[in-house]
Amino acid sequence: VKKIAVLTSGGDSQGMNAAVRAVVRSGLYFGLEVFGIQRGYQGLLNDDIFPMDLRSVGDIIQRGGTVLQSARCLEFTTEEGQKKGAQILRDRGIDGVVVIGGDGSYQGANKLTKQGIKTMCLPGTIDNDISFTDYTIGFDTAVSIVVDAINKLRDTMSSHERSSIVEVMGRHCGDIALHAGLASGAETILVPEVEFNLQEVADRMTQNFKHGKRHSIVIVAEGVGKGEDVAKVIQENCPAYEPRVTVLGHIQRGGTPTAFDRNLASRLGDFAVRQLIEGVSDKACGMIDGKLVATDIGKVVSTKKEFNMELYELALRLSQ
Numbered sequence: 019v020k021k022i023a024v025l026t027s028g029g030d031s032q033g034m035n036a037a038v039r040a041v042v043r044s045g046l047y048f049g050l051e052v053f054g055i056q057r058g059y060q061g062l063l064n065d066d067i068f069p070m071d072l073r074s075v076g077d078i079i080q081r082g083g084t085v086l087q088s089a090r091c092l093e094f095t096t097e098e099g100q101k102k103g104a105q106i107l108r109d110r111g112i113d114g115v116v117v118i119g120g121d122g123s124y125q126g127a128n129k130l131t132k133q134g135i136k137t138m139c140l141p142g143t144i145d146n147d148i149s150f151t152d153y154t155i156g157f158d159t160a161v162s163i164v165v166d167a168i169n170k171l172r173d174t175m176s177s178h179e180r181s182s183i184v185e186v187m188g189r190h191c192g193d194i195a196l197h198a199g200l201a202s203g204a205e206t207i208l209v210p211e212v213e214f215n216l217q218e219v220a221d222r223m224t225q226n227f228k229h230g231k232r233h234s235i236v237i238v239a240e241g242v243g244k245g246e247d248v249a250k251v252i253q254e255n256c257p258a259y260e261p262r263v264t265v266l267g268h269i270q271r272g273g274t275p276t277a278f279d280r281n282l283a284s285r286l287g288d289f290a291v292r293q294l295i296e297g298v299s300d301k302a303c304g305m306i307d308g309k310l311v312a313t314d315i316g317k318v319v320s321t322k323k324e325f326n327m328e329l330y331e332l333a334l335r336l337s338q
């Protein structure tokens with residue numbers, strides 16, 4: 019490849035900028051021409067493509083969001099859209115694209131490969147719901163934000179003998195709830211991967227109250243339902259604590275990325291460029307046990323991320 023482009027797509031996540039910076043700077047270092055595509059696949063179809071130099075990615079490593087902006091694009095899910103996108107790239111002489119996004123964005127990249135463009139994907143999503151990587155870019159920051167919020171809730175909860183129901187992101191993947199729950203000492207972690215019974219949750223909370231616990235934290239991944247609904251059942255069945263609901267929402271997606279996310283993004287961005295230079299295509303980049311790996315996009319999008327039951331059980335053991 020001689021000319022490559024980079025785009026961010028789907029929901030934004032902290033560390034996407036660090037990944038863009040790595041792709042641009044590594045590409046230039048290895049003698050490639052690098053282009054930015056504004057607003058994901060929508061920008062591609064609008065030919066919103068511009069050259070990027072070393073300075074264009076200055077002062078962004080610490081910023082949340084994405085300077086390339088992101089969008090959802092229906093047209094690109096059609097074959098005509100994909101053909102049009104590939105033609106726009108060919109007309110500009112661009113033969114490789116790095117896509118930073120979630121699994122929908124990965125599927126878009128896979129389709130682009132079928133139209134003759136070389137692609138590499140980077141996991142840019144806070145949900146940690148992408149397989150063949152231990153972590154996605156933004157996940158560590160999102161977990162830190164949840165833990166920080168729970169620290170603050172704990173102060174006021176213990177003073178008032180309340181329970182805190184904290185709704186966090188994760189439609190299909192409970193990893194934010196799990197990791198934040200372990201780190202913040204939550205008594206209850208409700209995730210889509212593990213069946214639960216709210217009556218039993220309430221009974222356990224009542225038991226804990228009798229054993230002297232003056233507060234109780236329940237983390238609810240949005241995929242299992244609304245925090246408000248969980249709070250209603252708990253209030254009816256565990257009158258000991260007064261439940262209060264906090265929905266963290268998009269706060270989890272904002273703010274400066276942690277060092278971990280910046281370093282993961284930097285390593286993966288550089289790795290994607292080096293893979294493209296070696297002629298590799300249609301792969302998703304990830305980090306497994308500290309090592310960088312490239313896996314077929316098709317395999318990644320058709321494999322559900324494994325839930326860490328050991329960690330889940332540990333969190334429950336330690337929160338009695």
Ligand code: ATP
Nearest residue numbers: 028029059090091094095119120121122123125126
């Ligand atoms: P998040 O995990 O934050 O939701 P995502 O990448 O999964 O991120 P999506 O909205 O699913 O977000 O996908 C982003 C874009 O990728 C879509 O708007 C669409 O343009 C493209 N895309 C999604 N699925 C496909 C598909 N099957 N074929 C082609 N393009 C797709």
